[in-house]
Amino acid sequence: MYTILLALHSLTRWLVLVSLIFSIGRAYRGWLLNKPFLKVDDTIRLITVTIAHIQLIIGLGLYGISPIVHYFLSHFNTAVHERQIRFFGMEHITVMLISIVLITIGSAKAKRKTTDKEKFKTMAVWFSIALVLIITSIPWAFSPLTSRPYFRPF
Numbered sequence: 001m002y003t004i005l006l007a008l009h010s011l012t013r014w015l016v017l018v019s020l021i022f023s024i025g026r027a028y029r030g031w032l033l034n035k036p037f038l039k040v041d042d043t044i045r046l047i048t049v050t051i052a053h054i055q056l057i058i059g060l061g062l063y064g065i066s067p068i069v070h071y072f073l074s075h076f077n078t079a080v081h082e083r084q085i086r087f088f089g090m091e092h093i094t095v096m097l098i099s100i101v102l103i104t105i106g107s108a109k110a111k112r113k114t115t116d117k118e119k120f121k122t123m124a125v126w127f128s129i130a131l132v133l134i135i136t137s138i139p140w141a142f143s144p145l146t147s148r149p150y151f152r153p154f
């Protein structure tokens with residue numbers, strides 16, 4: 001179960017990134033070029049927030065069964081000083097939770113805006129902040145601190 005969730009969580013990271021980048025691109029284009037907010041833009045908004053929520057659910061499941069998190073929680077005083085353990089036990093979950101909350105708020109606010117420009121602007125701003133946070137908190141393969149593969153086999 002752990003291996004499957006970990007591989008799924010690793011893969012869903014790409015869906016989170018692609019959907020966010022795509023909707024941010026559409027949002028800036030619509031905002032700056034005064035485009036009408038079409039049904040497809042609303043669908044893209046909805047897909048982006050849904051993928052983020054799926055990643056949240058997988059992440060929560062992973063947090064519950066991960067041996068790294070278990071070690072972190074049961075040896076808190078020593079584990080908090082171990083870079084890699086602390087990353088998954090505390091830092092990753094905190095920043096990712098904040099990011100997903102930002103995506104959720106941004107999406108809900110955009111939905112309630114009355115003009116097309118405001119809808120695009122709201123999505124562009126909230127989703128961009130979330131994307132920056134997510135990028136900084138992914139354990140990239142090139143990271144010297146906490147390195148994980150780009151693709152993990154099931």
Ligand code: HEM
Binds near residue numbers: 006013016055134138
């Ligand atoms: C947009 C949100 C997120 C992204 C892009 C993301 C991405 C990742 C990636 C790429 C890994 C490494 C997977 C691997 O080892 O191959 C990982 C590990 C992990 N993530 Fe996330 N994550 C997100 C949100 C969350 C959330 C919200 C939680 C907890 C509630 C969470 C919990 C974990 C845990 C516990 C691990 C490590 C488990 C282990 O190695 O034992 N993630 N995440």
